[in-house]
Amino acid sequence: MIRFTTRAALSGVALALMVSGAQARPPFAEKEGKKCNYCHAPAPPKLGYRALYYKMHNLTFEGFDDAAEAKKAGVEVGPDPEPKPKSWTAPKAAEGEKPASKAPEAPKGPSVADLKKKSDAASAALAKKPKDAKLKAAAAQAMAEYGHGQMLDQTVPPRQRYPQALATLRKAKALDPKNKVALDDIKAIEDAYTSMGMPIPK
Structure with a gap:
């Protein structure tokens, strides 16, 4: 079974430290x-x-004008300007100007609701045969x-999203301590909290 989305398909920006020695990236980069x-x-941090x-725009790049913001900061435009961040929207055009085009959207995978149904079904199957190793791995x-x-x-919102995700991922890890998806994402979230000086959700 493969992950429903790949990092290459996502388009956006990182606001947490790079995970040293790991393939997973912090949640904001993800x-x-x-x-x-x-x-x-x-370089980080x-x-x-x-x-x-x-940070000032509720963890989004809505209305972000890269060149204009760089000029305000008195610096050159930063690296890797394209493709645009996933949360990017075009800045409001000045009067008489045409609005900039939107960044292309990344391919969408299964909805969170569908993933929950799949998880619930797998957990229900495991509950009937709790000693079945294959069912445990699938769950x-x-x-x-x-x-x-x-x-x-x-x-x-991020303050709800990441603690909720972390709780689910920890349950997955409890079932299969070697599950790569769970291990990578848990580390990514925990490292992001640490990099921002925030307590890791219990």
């Missing part, structure tokens, strides 16, 4: 699909003008994919 140095300039804009994978979906669900 959410926005950009490397950590997009926001951290010249220093915040660049993009990170400050992101862990389905639960991990549900947690991954929760982590990327932009309809839920």
Whole structure:
């Protein structure tokens, strides 16, 4: 079973430290699909003008004008300007100007609701045969994919999204301590909280 989304398909910006020695990226990088140095300039943990804009706009790049913000900050435009962050929307055009085009949307995977149904079904099957190793692995994978979906669900505010995802991913890890999806995402979320000096949700 493979993950329903790939990091290459996401398009956006990072606002947390790069996970040292791990393939997983922090939730903000995962959410926005950009490397950590997009926001951290010249390197983590220093915040660049993009990170400050992101922080001041409710963790989005809505209305973000890269060149204009760089000019305000008195610096050159940062690295990796294209593709645009996933949460990016065009800045409002000045009177008489044509609005900029929107960034292309990343391919969409299964909905969080569908992933939850799949996870619930797998857990129900395991409950009937709790000693079945294959059912346990399948339940862990389905639960991990549900947690991954929760982590990327932009309809839920970050302060709710990440603790909820972390709780689900930890349950998946309890079923299968070697589940890669759960391990990668747990580390990504915990590292992001640590990098921002915030307590990791219990």
